[in-house]
Amino acid sequence: MLGWEFPPIINGGLGIACLGMGKALSKHVDLSFILPKVDPSFVVDRVQLTGLDHLPLEQVRQITQELAAPSETLYETFAEVDRIEADLLPYGAIEETKGRREIARTETATKTLPPSRAAAAQIRYATESLPAFAAGELYGDDVHEKVTAFRKASAILADSRDFDLIHVHDWMTFPAGVAIKQHTGKPLVVHVHSLSYDRAGPDSRGWIFDVEKSGMEAADLVIPVSEYTGTIVTGHYGIDPAKVVPIHNGAEPVETYRTEKAFPEKLVLFLGRLTAQKGPEFFLEIAAKVLKENRNVRFVMAGTGEKLKPLIEYGAYHDVGDRFHFTGFLNKQKVNELLSMTDVYCMPSVSEPFGLSALEAAQYGIPAVISKQSGVAEVLTRALQADYWDVDLMAHHIATLLNDDKEYQHAVNASLEDQKNCTWEAAAERIVEAYESHLELSVID
Template sequence: MKILMIGPGEPSRRNSGLGVACDHIAHELSNKIHLRLFSPETLEENAQHSSENKNTYKIHLGDKLGDHRELNADIVHVQIKSALTPYFYLSNTEQEITQEQDNHIQQALDEYTKALTIQGEKVDFDLIYAHDWMSIPAAIQLKKRFNKPLVLHIHALDYDRTGKKSNSWLYKLEKEGLNAANAIISVSHYHADIIIKNYGIDKNKIHVVHHGVNKKEIEKFVSPLKEPIILFAGRLCSQKGAMEFIETAKILHNKNEDVRFVMAGEGELFPALINKCMEEGMMDKFHFTGHLKQPELFSLMSGASVFVMPSASDPFGLSALEAANMGLPVVLSDKCGVKELLPNAEVVSKSDPKVYAQRIIKLLQNPEETRNSIKGNHEALKDKNWSNSVDKIIKIFENSI
């Protein structure tokens, strides 16, 4: 079975959790089937461009981006305009995209699609396996051109980013891809319901495959701080509940709770978050790390006390799964798909900073109960590794061919 995978590129600050998940999937697939991987390069890896895998082919298109680490697959790198990333979109509460920017993004997508389609015509494959909106136009064209089945893996949608059903070109593109796909992979039952209700997709062609988590060998982080660390990790944006985390911290700060707050990640809300911390007189209790690579993030998790994910809508929430795997108690929004794998997580049913603060205090003040929560989540993750997740994906491939 030869699979043509169109992915978002190697994990980087430009593709966030999507890149991490697809990287794990690609490596597991490459050990089990014949994989051909098409993906955009990234700016961060451009400096390493000289060390190419012999099976790697480059398409020069627009601004230079980067390289992809070696794996057991035929790889095609596609260089695209820098405006085109999985997370170009910004919600109305953060920053409006101008018509000029929108046009530039669509032009970059058209060029990327053309390059992918040209390369797709040169290789042999049995099935197209595409991830999210950037891959949809090329996937549809290749499906029509070669009459091959299409499996579309959805990690996030326009609905999650805007919080509503829109009439944008991106929503229309996603709906076209969902309708064209022979099978759809959703990362959670929570998100499958969104696909069905807001995109009008037949539930019978949607398959839920949760992300996995592998055991980690890391250098444990020894905190120089005496206070417990409350950790947020993710894009600093409204969708991830970044401002809700600040409001939660404000409540704990006003209660004179002796804790520190760490926000790991980058995003559009960064200046507003800094300003809010300054206004509330909390800067001496806050630490903003910027983007962290996976080993650095896991090390930080090993020294934290509580992980908080107050997302407005999170199809999965991979960082929360990683945190639970690292032995952290987790406080989640009920709009996070990852709750389906963490039976002992503290789940908050509405976006209320007071409730988040109460749950954090509960975990800090009840160590025995917290240890039981950690143990319960850890037990639930025993067989939730990436290899098992990819086995389910391969079964979907087999049933689609």
């Protein structure tokens, strides 16, 4: 597998998904990950992790030499190139990176090795970093260079390994997967967690769109994380539906608890990056509508992003500032505390490939009101749904859950049941089935 994020070095949901999937899949296959960066103290049973920032010295020397040789750039491998200066961020809000990373570290603290074993692991794996991955963020201004370096380095590393298939995660790793396929002739599986369509809208075009499209075209099997994303893959990107097999993500079971609220009102929660994709403005409008009828409810918008300031002013404009609260960025512990007192979860995403947070909320027994433009709507089938723009219906759904105790209890039970089926084990089994049916590989359990 080729990944871009892996705990504890994560930015969003991609790293979490790769870990969950990797752990479950390793029960069926021999699994080896190549990643731009790893934390040597973080080990996963039966999963071999190779970080380009922790390679044996000779390998670094060899790769650096080969990288220095003149060759085509990333784009030129599949397209004609005109160069324009641009400053693109693949997943939007970079400002969060640091904070997110901190959560990841606390989250995984229990899984890390004791110092002596960690040191041994370091000696075994880590001696030198490939220059491109020695410093900087995974999604910094130089992400293009990093993607290119990752492609070349992965292809070189793959040459010396024995494997049956290449499984890559999101566009950053697609060029590397394609390169390895070209070198080795091994089948390529591309896993689609998020598309430029989701992050930047249907009109988005540009090099990321092109990398995504060419990667999926070159693949033998495309696994979107939902039927919803599958329709975008086949429709918007024009990928042959015959090789597209949507498989829902799982969710790691978490220990949940309930906290008594310190205020009498009900609590409705929005959790996510404050970017256009997540539809935070819709949440605000929904809140304003609900509050017109019912003052006995508080809305919380947890997270940060480039829309925070305009949203705060918009909230004041709607005159809801004493019922609509912004928390800014929260660490995992605070997120859990918030979930433990939440009555209704609302996810009005404009385009959400999956939407793990709604599933996590369901683990807490919180009923969700979610947008139809989300993958998780296919899993939480009994959750109240509406088009993301239909704030009237969303507000109606929330009001129903807040006012009707019977309806509420029904929704709680439904979400608890629905989420039970969403395990990484189930996802891994489906992935293995897809390998067998689409790649003519037999995977021995």
